[in-house]
Structures are given as C-alpha cells and as structure tokens.
Amino acid sequence: MTKSELIEKVVQTHSMLNMKVSEVVVNTVFDSIEEALKSGDKVEIRGFGSFTIRERLGREARNPKSGEVVRIPSKKTPFFKTGKDLKERVNC
Amino acid sequence: MTKADIVERIHQKIGFSKKESAEMVETVFGLLKNTLESGEKIKIAGFGNFVVKQKADRRGRNPQTGETITINARRILTFKPSQVLKNAINSEEK
Numbered sequence: 001m002t003k004s005e006l007i008e009k010v011v012q013t014h015s016m017l018n019m020k021v022s023e024v025v026v027n028t029v030f031d032s033i034e035e036a037l038k039s040g041d042k043v044e045i046r047g048f049g050s051f052t053i054r055e056r057l058g059r060e061a062r063n064p065k066s067g068e069v070v071r072i073p074s075k076k077t078p079f080f081k082t083g084k085d086l087k088e089r090v091n092c
Numbered sequence: 093m094t095k096a097d098i099v100e101r102i103h104q105k106i107g108f109s110k111k112e113s114a115e116m117v118e119t120v121f122g123l124l125k126n127t128l129e130s131g132e133k134i135k136i137a138g139f140g141n142f143v144v145k146q147k148a149d150r151r152g153r154n155p156q157t158g159e160t161i162t163i164n165a166r167r168i169l170t171f172k173p174s175q176v177l178k179n180a181i182n183s184e185e186k
Contacts, residue, residue: 001127003136013119030139036093043093048121080171089129090169
C-alpha cells in the first residue's frame, strides 16, 4: 500500500473528507512523527509501535578501491519498535 | 509524543473537532495495521517502508542453560526509513 492508496482508503471511511483534506490528515500524521524525531523526542503510538532515534557512532573505514582510511562521522538513525499488539497480529 | 499530540495538530490544522480528528487518526493507524497483518508492505514516500518479513526456523541457544532450542518460523515487521527522513533527522543539529 502506498501513501496515496492510504489517503483514498481514509476518504472511504469518513464521509466529511475529500481527497484533499484526507491528504492533509495523512501527511500531518507522518509529518508530526518526523518533527518529533527531529527535535529528539520519541513517538509512542499505542498498539502500533514507537519511533526513537538511535545513535550510530563514528568509525574509521577504508575505501575499498584506494585503501585510503576515511572517517565516518557519528549519525542518527530513526528506529521503529513494533508494538505488542501489532507484533502479534503480524505473526499469525 | 503520542497519538493525542497528532490529534491536536489535525484539530488545529483542519478545524475538525477533537473527536473527529481522533477518529481519523485511529482510521489511519487501523488501516496500516490491517494491511501489515495481511502481509502487505506499506510505502510512505519521504518517510519509509514498513515491510513484513518471513523468518525461517533457526536453532538458538538458551544463554543461561546452554541448551539448544529451536526458534520457530515467524513473521516480523521491519521499518526501513527513507533517505529523506534520515537526512532530515541528521540535518537538525548542524
């Protein structure tokens, strides 16, 4: 399912929505999560899962072609932990 | 942040009542859950993909007793963040 298919399905369940407004609703959901993560906050959606930021430490690596040592800086990566309810539903 | 904060933002942005906004947020997550439960993946451009993966049986060990056990085949959900989201999160501190 893509985001546009999701937007269409949301329209079908709520009579007061049209495609345009449904798009705003769906975008707001994902934008809110993104903004919270950007500010370092974690996001917890009961029954679905939680989004947190994980820190990846910098390390030294080698360019496989030239053999040159390069420094890879520390970075952050979003992490999703599946909620209990969803985990069980996916697994059966 | 929780679902209530997302509801609040929809309420303020579009002007639906809090009750209506809450119902819409429930619909969004409900649809996501039903889709994933059926094994179908979800692709949200600019955010990431939720993918259901099939894991085969494997042999594991109880770290406490050293006993060999079989870990049963199961389906798990993974989230692969999009490059756009990863960049957005890393650009914030610079």
